[in-house]
Amino acid sequence: MSYSKPTFKEKYGNFINGEFVAPIDGEYFENHSPVDNSLIAKYPRSKKEDIDKAVEAANAAKESWGNTSATHRAALLNKVADIIEAHLEEFALVETCDNGKAIRETLNADVPLSVDHWRYFAAAIRMEEGSASELDEHTVSLIIKEPLGVVGQIIPWNFPLLMLSWKLPPALAAGNCVVLKPAEQTPSSATLLMEKIAKVFPPGVINVVHGFGPEAGKPLASHSEIDKVAFTGETTTGQLIMQYASKNLNPVTMELGGKSPNIFFNSVMDHDDDYLDKAIEGAVLFAFNQGEVCTCPSRILVQEDIYDAFMERVVARTKAIVQGNPYDTTTMVGAQASNDQHKKILSYFEIGKEEGAKILTGGKSCELEGDLANGFYIEPTIFEGHNKMRVFQEEIFGPVVCVTKFNDEAEALEIANDTLYGLGAGVWTRDAHQLYQIPRAIKAGRVWVNCYHAYPAHAPFGGYKKSGFGRENHVMMMNYYRQTKNMLISYDKNKLGFF
Amino acid sequence: MSYRRIEITPEASKILSKVKEKHSALIFHQSGGCCDGSSPMLLDKEDLYLDESDVYLGDLDEVPFYMNQDQYEYWKHTYLIIDIAEGRGASFSLEIPLGYRFLVKSRLLNAAELAHFGLD
Structure with missing residues (x-):
């Protein structure tokens, strides 16, 4: 409706x-x-x-x-x-x-x-x-x-x-x-x-x-x-x-704010089941609230051996996002909050491309029709690149995620913690040891483990570092x-x- | 040849000169983080405490532009173009009451610029 x-x-x-x-x-x-x-x-x-x-x-x-x-x-x-x-x-x-x-x-x-x-x-x-x-x-x-x-x-x-x-x-x-x-x-x-x-x-x-x-x-x-x-x-x-x-x-x-890493270890793809489906949604949660969330999972880190297969499904799920009239209950992604935010996000598309990041989907303003043409819409966007790029380091505050790959746990942690911020993080794995050890090693105040973007009143929320x-x-x-x-x-x- | 690493667009310069009418000494400070972050803040010079952890990137219409050293480490290979958009942000930046908000556009520094700034 x-x-x-x-x-x-x-x-x-x-x-x-x-x-x-x-x-x-x-x-x-x-x-x-x-x-x-x-x-x-x-x-x-x-x-x-x-x-x-x-x-x-x-x-x-x-x-x-x-x-x-x-x-x-x-x-x-x-x-x-x-x-x-x-x-x-x-x-x-x-x-x-x-x-x-x-x-x-x-x-x-x-x-x-x-x-x-x-x-x-x-x-x-x-x-x-x-x-x-x-x-x-x-x-x-x-x-x-x-x-x-x-x-x-x-x-x-x-x-x-x-x-x-x-x-x-x-x-x-x-x-x-x-x-x-x-x-x-x-x-x-x-x-x-x-x-x-x-x-x-x-x-x-x-x-x-x-x-x-x-x-x-x-x-x-x-x-x-x-x-x-x-x-x-x-x-x-x-x-x-x-x-x-x-x-x-x-x-x-x-x-x-932050620049939260969302880490996917290879075990997520051990089975094609409900859990994998949940993990893929977990990656696409970057588009939740148009990405205007302090804890937006705006850096996806995927283990090398599952990278292609996993990202193929994440890109497909992102392309399936319904964007349009915010008053329509079927709409998943609405408008950015203001013209200046809209322009700021577009400026990040430019610097991302200049630095050599590859756009896997999106990458431009979303032009809607009628009255909505005057609103501020951005297509959900996935950049592929490396963690030193500015799009990986700065809070874009739009439906924009940057994805990169890692080889092992040590490299995943090195990338995850290579940021000025430490508000949120996500860890996705079926490995019982990783479930505890990786969240403990991430310098962030909230680490979601096999979930993301849950904000119950009964759980403390806040940041490390900047x-x-x-x-x-x-x-x-x-x-x-x-x-x-x-x-x-x-x-x-x-x-x-x-x- | 002189090298720069920041510039201001003519449109942004107009808004800056409007703010200057009411404020004698100003600075820009590049913000980071949530909401209105990742945008430059225009502030009264005496308002923000600056020290050696703030890197000076140059002047824009006689207004010095600073960025925190930690942030600079991730930004130093880029040339910044300070532009303006209609809107009002949500911070203490002084142009906001005029209905405008400064924003940063960027490009990569070229080889000669990188060499000049000792970044190659």
Whole structure:
């Protein structure tokens, strides 16, 4: 079936202190859909003054919110999950319109996963406990977790609602108030969520401020009245945010992308069975979400002796991808998120060819008809080459994968780890020893073993090397939003005897 | 003969001069990683802390262009052409409010250029 573009208001406000407000200087920017480049709506082009207001509201709310019971916070997080779930189709449509991704992904991945992240942290905050240790017969150490206070969060445009749902629930569950800036390409689903949950939380607990990075993102990241910044994006802005945080001596977490290897050992082709079918799909997952995933498995490494046979099937499966109208449920690959992304991907096709990489399929812009002709589409593309080529080293953020071969385990690891980044990796093998040893030797925070692109709330996610630090998801995430209070209590009536 | 390893297109140069109207001292820094990564960032000079781990590649309209040493190791055999596209990226780069985003096009350095830069 096919959906059509959802309707929007002419313009939207920032959500500050529990209500929608216009930007202080009255400036807005136009947000367009990458599906067909049509206007969606106007969103606030916020500046420092708007950020100040949001930070002030969050600070005013932090004490009472931080003192609410875990029971209460969990109930509210569950309420948000229920609301998103009850409007799943509406959120999916808005997300597809704003980001360009295929509706089958937003219906089956983005929105249901978002729901689950809210529920996971609602549960996590209930089951979790502090600790008490008897250090000696008179001395007890209590460890109590306390919220940091106000958290600034800057999220990306590739999974707008899901990245919001990765960042907000753990911060709120841990008792923090939040000022969140959505990416300027994709402000819509965060706004829709605030409309739906406007009355769920006390005013000031969640604040959403729209705007451009240099005008709104920077004042948020450098604000002296926040206690932490969490950022997902690229390395130079990551460095800047760390500098600002250093002025305030604030903690930060950084998720800065990767160039993830997806390694296929020869045993995958020992049998032509369901597992091999799964492995081939695992290689083609580079095209998932148009390749706009920090963990996109954008380097395929295949063992030499199965290379030709395996790649023949991967190329055939890639050619079978249905690309087209993102609102059509049969479409597998939709539009890239913006014109500048589209142009950047095309520029990589040029340098890839110049460096001698061979195109096995794709390699050009995908020209669709009608209104879609104005959208930003790229054909799923496979480059064959070697790991020193720039297309093997840089995050293209498109449906583009680079494939090369290796001889043995040592060479597979050498290639896999020859990258500045270390976010994700995939290992595919039927060999029980490789199943454990290869993932342990890969310098990356998440290694998928005989699977890829699964993001359960209960598994920690984050990078090694230039992919950043800190983790997201999993109960451990709440500790990135908390202080550790230690109460060291003496039950001894006797003095030390020093004075 | 003088050798360069970066240049800016006339269209990108126009946008750069617009940003210059409001910012006196600027730098470019090549970013990497996710989302808006793999694109050059235009920043106020005093904003980003630079040190010997940042390689200077040359000036574009008097604006110096830097890249981190680690990244340079993978890029050093290429000539960079800084271009511009309509769009707005998602970073702290200063041209974004104008509705444009810088991007990099590249070609391989030729034999003479490689020799000149000591890369042969």
